Amino acid sequence: MEFRLVRAHVVALLRDLLRTPSFLIPTVGFPTMFYCIFALGYARTNADTANFIVCSYVGFAMLGVTLFQFGVGVANERGRPWERYLRALPVSVATRFAARVIVALIFGAASAGLVGIVARLLSPVTLDAAQWFLLALAAVFGAIPFVLIGLAIAYWVPARGALPVTNLLYLLGLFAGGFFMPPQYLPSFAQAISPYTPTRQFGELLWSVTGAHDAPHAMSVLVLYALAFAAIAIIGYRRDERTRYA
């Protein structure tokens, strides 16, 4: 893998996305908008609630960027003539994948960072520098399974279906994971399912930054999810390779 080439692909992807405001603004701003409309009222009541909610919305932001970048983005691109041209260029799959991961990190940082700034300004959050740093680490680590879930969608769902499927999983995942309301307030059926969802474990990891949540358990479940979806994504990728490029 050549860093010079990774950079060239990162720059090209960023330019393409940054010049599409209809992509950029909703992707980066959506979690913050949601935060202001639905969460800020609760967040202002006390520091614990404010801390809990900012952790949730940082995860919300990471989830959106990873699922949509890798799910919808890759699904749309894999059949395009331009993808065929890129495949004929002297560049490895790993290099291009690394570029995409970096771009997702940049957008994730922008989207989650905006949530953090708004929460810091408008709600009584009491995270110290070390906790913000831990939150950032948790957000990046916890986003890994969702990169792979996105890729699994991208390689198993046709391009036209990728957007609605991703949307559905995104919103259901946020709901069942306890991102819109804390898990203990979920309806009973959702409470029963919640612990088995990857989003809930992502939430547990994020909330462990400020409260008594079992981070090692959440991390190990997230690793299992990552492995499972990596396998599904790889099988889907090979299937796509066989049909398109055999």
Next chain:
Amino acid sequence: MTLIDARELSKSYGEVRALVDVGFEIGAGEVVALLGRNGAGKTTTIELLLGLRSPDGGAVTICGAEPTSVAARGRIGAMPQHTGFPDSLRVRELIELAAAHYEHPQDVATVLASFELTALADDRVGSLSGGQQRRVALALAFVGNAPVVMLDEPSTGLDVEARRALWEHIRAAADDTRCVLFTTHYLEEAEALATRILVIDRGRMLFDGTPQAFRARFGARRLEYVAPSGERTVVTADDTDAYVRELVASGAPFRDLIITQSSFEDVFLDLVGGAV
């Protein structure tokens, strides 16, 4: 020096035999036209050479390397289909991106100039006309300075003027250090550019030789006349004078005798035996 070596390539898609024992070698300095009807196997051939598909039988090497290897791809300049550009990138950015992949790329400004793109360098690719996008696609194939350049239907869909301008660019960019292989179903394109013609039909190689040999193969001239019954006779022959003498001597009545130089199209139709 052999740049492309394709040996006994076979490829099937399910029941359909797309290629059957197709082989050729292409060396530096050659400009090769790969001709065939739709579905004849042109695109499959290009895909095998680009490493986008792998053959069921036979083998390809590009400058001695497997076409799927990054090493081989570094020796190939391919032309993307113009329909799929990332629209929001500017012309210069796209060409710089391609150039970044090669060891000894051409200077981007020079490439922009030689494909008449300097004035468009800061325009977004999505805003260009079809002919302009085609020039960008060609620039992408040549910017890497690769010894093997492959162009898949470089001028399909362009008007005559834009096509002729494109030919000038291809002619100028082809030189002794590289080979250019292009597919086309415009026979005049092959005639205008190629130093060698390959004809493929139903997955089989029907002809491999110079444009002169291609013409000579089925007679240099075409002769037609109409019998009193209204029946039209068309023949191709090298010596049409002798044919006319025989026709007159036979005493058979005819009218509207026309003798023309065989066109590439006549030869091609004769070869593949049907409509293009």
